Amino acid sequence: MTQRSLRLDAYILDVLMRDLVGHDRAPSAFIVYLWLWRATHGRGRKSCGASLGDIASATGLAKSSVQNAVRRLSRRNLIAAYRAGPTLAPIYQVNTPWAQR
Secondary structure, eight states, X not given: OOOOOOOOOHHXXXXXXXXXXXXXXXXXXXXXXXXXHHHTGGGTOSOEEOOHHHHHXXXXXXXXXXXXXXXXXXXXXXXXXXXXXXXXXXXXXXXXXXXXX
16 A cells, blocks of 8 residues: 655644644544545545545544534534535535635
């Protein structure tokens, strides 16, 4: 297996990690954001489709923790989630509001 590097915006580790983990006390939100970052920005994509179960399995978090994390990240405009159909997995877009200033 070949290991590839993942380029992260410094803001994610310097500010967002402390904000989500320390201030919000939501480390699962930080883990989900990192996973979604990898699935999108890390692969040169604007969005990715994944069910809560897929994210839970990939991160080792409980499905309810992923659901709460997605809700928190959406409220903070760190991600956008939509469904193409009622039975399809959500499509996630990872936002970088700090870069849009």
